[in-house]
Amino acid sequence: MNPLALIGHTFLEFLQATGRLGYFTARATSHCFRRPFYFRQIGKQLLDIGYFSLPVVGLTALFTGMVLALQSHSGFSRFDAESAIPTVVVLSITRELGPVMAGLMVAGRIGAAIAAELGTMRVTEQIDALTTLSTNPYKYLIVPRLIAGTLVLPLLVLVADIIGVFGGFLVCVARLHFNAANYISQSWQYLEHRDVTSGLWKAAAFGFIIALMGCYNGFNSKGGAQGVGTATTNAVVTASILILVSNYLLTGILFAGK
Amino acid sequence: MSDNQPKIELTGVTKSFDDKHVLRGLDLTIAKGESVVIIGGSGTGKSVTLKCILGLLQHDKGTIKVDGQDIKKMSGTERDEHLDKFGMLFQGSALFDSLPVWRNVAFKLLQAHHMPHKEARERAIATLASVGLSPAVGDLYPAELSGGMQKRVALARAIAAKPEIIFFDEPTTGLDPIMADVINELIVKCVHELGATTLSITHDMASARKIADRIAMLHEGRIIWQGPKRDIDHSGNPYVDQFIHGRAEGPIRMQVRRF
Ligand SMILES: Nc1ncnc2c1ncn2[C@@H]1O[C@H](COP(=O)(O)OP(=O)(O)OP(=O)(O)O)[C@@H](O)[C@H]1O
Ligand SMILES: [Mg+2]
Numbered sequence: 001m002n003p004l005a006l007i008g009h010t011f012l013e014f015l016q017a018t019g020r021l022g023y024f025t026a027r028a029t030s031h032c033f034r035r036p037f038y039f040r041q042i043g044k045q046l047l048d049i050g051y052f053s054l055p056v057v058g059l060t061a062l063f064t065g066m067v068l069a070l071q072s073h074s075g076f077s078r079f080d081a082e083s084a085i086p087t088v089v090v091l092s093i094t095r096e097l098g099p100v101m102a103g104l105m106v107a108g109r110i111g112a113a114i115a116a117e118l119g120t121m122r123v124t125e126q127i128d129a130l131t132t133l134s135t136n137p138y139k140y141l142i143v144p145r146l147i148a149g150t151l152v153l154p155l156l157v158l159v160a161d162i163i164g165v166f167g168g169f170l171v172c173v174a175r176l177h178f179n180a181a182n183y184i185s186q187s188w189q190y191l192e193h194r195d196v197t198s199g200l201w202k203a204a205a206f207g208f209i210i211a212l213m214g215c216y217n218g219f220n221s222k223g224g225a226q227g228v229g230t231a232t233t234n235a236v237v238t239a240s241i242l243i244l245v246s247n248y249l250l251t252g253i254l255f256a257g258k
Numbered sequence: 259m260s261d262n263q264p265k266i267e268l269t270g271v272t273k274s275f276d277d278k279h280v281l282r283g284l285d286l287t288i289a290k291g292e293s294v295v296i297i298g299g300s301g302t303g304k305s306v307t308l309k310c311i312l313g314l315l316q317h318d319k320g321t322i323k324v325d326g327q328d329i330k331k332m333s334g335t336e337r338d339e340h341l342d343k344f345g346m347l348f349q350g351s352a353l354f355d356s357l358p359v360w361r362n363v364a365f366k367l368l369q370a371h372h373m374p375h376k377e378a379r380e381r382a383i384a385t386l387a388s389v390g391l392s393p394a395v396g397d398l399y400p401a402e403l404s405g406g407m408q409k410r411v412a413l414a415r416a417i418a419a420k421p422e423i424i425f426f427d428e429p430t431t432g433l434d435p436i437m438a439d440v441i442n443e444l445i446v447k448c449v450h451e452l453g454a455t456t457l458s459i460t461h462d463m464a465s466a467r468k469i470a471d472r473i474a475m476l477h478e479g480r481i482i483w484q485g486p487k488r489d490i491d492h493s494g495n496p497y498v499d500q501f502i503h504g505r506a507e508g509p510i511r512m513q514v515r516r517f
Contacts, residue, residue: 121354124350125352126352126354126355128309128312128352131314132346133419134341134369140369
């Protein structure tokens with residue numbers, strides 16, 4: 001095939017894939033606002049995505065905060081700016097590291113799990129079976145995951161923020177001999193509402209992206225075990241990339257003019 | 259609605275996957291309360307036919323009517339009503355492995371018909387009993403059952419909501435001969451007691467003879483013979499003869515190469 005045709009072909013395929021994803025997203029989202037709602041399923045997903053992700057997200061946040069404090073100290077001590085460390089830690093965690101790290105960890109944990117579960121249901125005809133039992137698979141399988149993902153990730157990130165800041169505090173006080181009360185008051189001093197809320201908005205977007213990519217790839221998987229494997233990988237990779245890209249875009253929007 | 263309106267009517271239905279033409283103009287009419295069995299070689303599109311009628315797969319050309327209604331021209335609510343008429347036993351059982359057996363059986367009653375929990379459970383246990391499974395099985399998970407038990411649970415799930423039309427995709431494969439006969443009788447009973455219309459697929463001629471009012475043979479995407487079951491032994495059709503006697507030699511060529 002000549003190179004031009006190849007480029008054209010690839011481009012068309014990309015457009016097609018984007019269109020399919022767009023259609024799926026629109027369809028799934030519209031079902032989020034129409035009855036019936038499967039509250040039991042939503043509750044189960046809230047537990048799966050939120051509660052059971054706490055250890056992973058907590059540990060990630062703790063060590064991120066600790067490393068952040070250590071690195072800031074080794075940098076800032078060069079020009080006697082150690083007093084800025086609490087502010088740097090709290091702003092970095094709430095604005096960026098909390099949501100992004102939590103998002104990526106949950107993408108690995110939950111995106112993969114959703115894709116594998118729905119993918120297996122697809123190839124073993126369980127999704128077809130749902131339809132024949134008068135249950136819309138979009139409403140029963142996808143909507144609960146999208147809702148739970150979008151609602152629960154901000155909560156996870158809030159926890160991650162607190163644990164991350166605590167990690168920084170721990171390193172500064174225990175290892176670098178900061179005064180504990182000073183550290184806390186300095187953390188609060190420059191912290192604005194927006195720093196935290198912007199991170200939570202991001203988290204909601206990331207939660208939606210993770211659940212969406214898991215559902216989309218799982219729901220449309222083909223073939224047998226191999227197809228499910230491919231769906232799982234794609235779910236994690238696409239969710240992670242979309243998280244990073246949308247993080248940049250959202251930062252531009254949320255902090256426009258500042 | 260007139261009484262002699264067919265329950266299910268397929269005319270000139272075609273279905274291809276890429277360049278593989280599976281159904282090539284299939285015509286089949288099923289009357290209300292009738293029990294039709296489709297026979298035919300492996301991979302001839304029997305399961306695809308069922309999925310097209312349910313709307314799980316979109317057929318390419320031709321029309322499929324259920325109760326006189328074209329399935330391609332249905333609105334959202336009409337489609338829900340359409341699906342509510344059916345019960346389907348999948349060839350691979352397709353049980354929900356995240357739910358215990360009794361919730362599988364009661365799924366439609368709980369989710370779609372909003373039956374109270376206790377009543378649904380009782381109905382599930384009773385339906386399980388009719389396919390020869392004890393109440394204790396109800397609390398197991400599908401992965402804990404043997405293949406034949408899974409098949410019977412799937413059968414129970416298909417009939418639990420007492421649908422008007424039931425599709426059985428190979429209901430007796432993987433069962434021992436005695437249990438197979440129990441299932442055959444159960445299917446006959448469904449037709450008689452519920453007045454259900456059934457369309458079954460089977461490779462098991464004994465089963466076909468027992469449950470069918472009429473047998474249709476699918477070959478190369480078309481129905482090449484159909485008639486009352488008593489005619490099957492003197493159909494005069496060489497394809498049917500070869501099939502029911504299971505001979506390797508005959509007009510049907512299997513796609514195999516000799517060693
Ligand atoms: N989703 C699909 N995508 C592509 N091809 C398919 C799909 N489903 C079925 N086919 C093809 O359609 C043909 C008919 O399949 P079908 O499952 O209807 O066979 P069958 O008559 O039920 O066979 P068996 O008796 O072995 O169950 C097969 O050749 C199969 O490869
Ligand atoms: Mg089949």
